[in-house]
Amino acid sequence: MEQTIKGYFPNRRTVRKFSDRKLDDATIDEIISLATKAPTTGNMQLYTVIVNRNPEMLARLRPMHFNQPASVGAKALLTVCADFNRFSRWCRLSDADPGYDNFLSFTSAMLDATILAQQIVTIAEMKGLGTCYLGTVTYNAAGISEILNLPELVVPVACIAIGWSDDDGEENERLPIEAVRSYEQYPDFSDDEIIQLFKAKDDYAPNAKFVAENGKKTLAQVFTDVRYPRGMNEEFSARFIELLKDKKFL
Amino acid sequence: MEQTIKGYFPNRRTVRKFSDRKLDDATIDEIISLATKAPTTGNMQLYTVIVNRNPEMLARLRPMHFNQPASVGAKALLTVCADFNRFSRWCRLSDADPGYDNFLSFTSAMLDATILAQQIVTIAEMKGLGTCYLGTVTYNAAGISEILNLPELVVPVACIAIGWSDDDGEENERLPIEAVRSYEQYPDFSDDEIIQLFKAKDDYAPNAKFVAENGKKTLAQVFTDVRYPRGMNEEFSARFIELLKDKKFL
Numbered sequence: 279m280e281q282t283i284k285g286y287f288p289n290r291r292t293v294r295k296f297s298d299r300k301l302d303d304a305t306i307d308e309i310i311s312l313a314t315k316a317p318t319t320g321n322m323q324l325y326t327v328i329v330n331r332n333p334e335m336l337a338r339l340r341p342m343h344f345n346q347p348a349s350v351g352a353k354a355l356l357t358v359c360a361d362f363n364r365f366s367r368w369c370r371l372s373d374a375d376p377g378y379d380n381f382l383s384f385t386s387a388m389l390d391a392t393i394l395a396q397q398i399v400t401i402a403e404m405k406g407l408g409t410c411y412l413g414t415v416t417y418n419a420a421g422i423s424e425i426l427n428l429p430e431l432v433v434p435v436a437c438i439a440i441g442w443s444d445d446d447g448e449e450n451e452r453l454p455i456e457a458v459r460s461y462e463q464y465p466d467f468s469d470d471e472i473i474q475l476f477k478a479k480d481d482y483a484p485n486a487k488f489v490a491e492n493g494k495k496t497l498a499q500v501f502t503d504v505r506y507p508r509g510m511n512e513e514f515s516a517r518f519i520e521l522l523k524d525k526k527f528l
Numbered sequence: 529m530e531q532t533i534k535g536y537f538p539n540r541r542t543v544r545k546f547s548d549r550k551l552d553d554a555t556i557d558e559i560i561s562l563a564t565k566a567p568t569t570g571n572m573q574l575y576t577v578i579v580n581r582n583p584e585m586l587a588r589l590r591p592m593h594f595n596q597p598a599s600v601g602a603k604a605l606l607t608v609c610a611d612f613n614r615f616s617r618w619c620r621l622s623d624a625d626p627g628y629d630n631f632l633s634f635t636s637a638m639l640d641a642t643i644l645a646q647q648i649v650t651i652a653e654m655k656g657l658g659t660c661y662l663g664t665v666t667y668n669a670a671g672i673s674e675i676l677n678l679p680e681l682v683v684p685v686a687c688i689a690i691g692w693s694d695d696d697g698e699e700n701e702r703l704p705i706e707a708v709r710s711y712e713q714y715p716d717f718s719d720d721e722i723i724q725l726f727k728a729k730d731d732y733a734p735n736a737k738f739v740a741e742n743g744k745k746t747l748a749q750v751f752t753d754v755r756y757p758r759g760m761n762e763e764f765s766a767r768f769i770e771l772l773k774d775k776k777f778l
Contacts, residue, residue: 290566326710328711328714378756397646400647452564452573499623501570
């Protein structure tokens with residue numbers, strides 16, 4: 279199952295359907311161990327991964343992810359948390375005064391946790407496993423924190439549904455590189471250029487079908503009115519800020 | 529320069545010294561293109577990478593990173609920004625009302641940007657390039673935003689110093705997996721267990737040397753008193769929150 283740059287990176291796909299094949303501790307631990315070699319802020323390793331496979335725990339977690347299909351079929355959910363708790367405890371036990379109950383420390387820990395999460399995804403996929411991020415982790419972060427018994431200075435920031443693949447995943451169309459990469463300064467696109475950069479996405483057949491199914495006029499309206507509407511974003515923003523305060527990061 | 533899972537992941541190292549070998553557009557663009565196949569929230573690609581190689585631009589950026597050696601020697605700096613601006617403009621041009629001027633949208637974009645950054649690092653390193661994250665990007669994010677001309681809903685969250693390697697990098701000791709991975713719930717470590725988990729790190733010869741050089745009693749004190757002291761964290765927290773407000777994410 280070893281893969282090279284050219285074999286894996288241009289072709290990777292997110293998988294939302296998993297086979298019944300068991301995912302054992304040794305495989306999970308090997309992937310996480312390799313992933314911890316990823317870069318981390320000042321080598322502080324500001325993260326903790328909670329691995330859930332217990333059926334009762336999964337039954338409590340899935341509703342936090344709105345029972346989305348990937349959360350239901352996965353053999354395990356890996357909740358990756360920004361964690362300054364373990365490091366702060368070590369400081370106090372080492373005659374040092376930790377000053378990490380602030381927002382900069384949260385961003386450093388979120389960076390570390392996300393880097394680790396992506397390294398887990400890459401290694402797992404290169405080994406032939408399927409993965410899918412559950413973006414819902416920040417929506418119901420407070421509920422997830424309670425289920426996982428997260429203490430102060432620990433907040434979930436990424437969740438990976440994982441298992442052996444049962445399908446090839448979906449093709450993932452992407453914007454042309456000119457849309458997302460700029461030399462020297464932020465690009466000064468005209469309205470026409472923005473329209474052109476998104477044109478292939480607007481015209482992509484599965485997206486057009488998506489627009490029709492949702493009774494919308496444009497693909498953008500599917501995002502703003504159905505998938506990520508303002509009211510939902512504002513509601514979950516308020517809840518996430520509340521959690522950061524509860525956990526002493528704000 | 530193709531590498532496999534077992535060749536690369538257990539051995540990767542951060543590189544802070546770069547050779548004079550030029551890093552051309554084609555190499556940079558190939559790496560970023562491959563990286564865009566990484567997962568992204570709802571396929572929105574909430575990121576922009578600004579590539580800086582122009583000597584005058586680099587001369588302005590380096591002081592924002594306190595002129596740390598990796599920022600001085602790098603052939604290019606890649607500033608990866610959380611970006612809801614491009615997507616919001618497309619929405620408005622598509623008769624849709626974008627509701628992404630809030631904190632949840634910032635966390636989604638920061639997640640996307642960090643996932644992309646880590647994929648860039650992995651691909652670059654597998655191709656034989658050296659990389660080093662500059663954690664200072666969030667410290668002076670406002671200054672960097674001004675230099676790169678970042679608009680509303682765009683905030684830098686990761687910066688990668690990159691070039692062809694001139695050394696093997698530093699060994700990166702890590703905590704045992706038991707410290708960072710837990711099954712089912714957050715681990716309930718005793719104080720003694722915390723001390724044991726960090727023992728190899730405390731005893732590691734280069735760390736012990738670091739403690740002596742800084743005139744401290746413990747390794748933790750090097751972090752709390754020298755590298756990441758409370759006052760600095762609180763000062764840069766306030767500045768970063770101010771920037772999120774300026775850029776309409778808060």
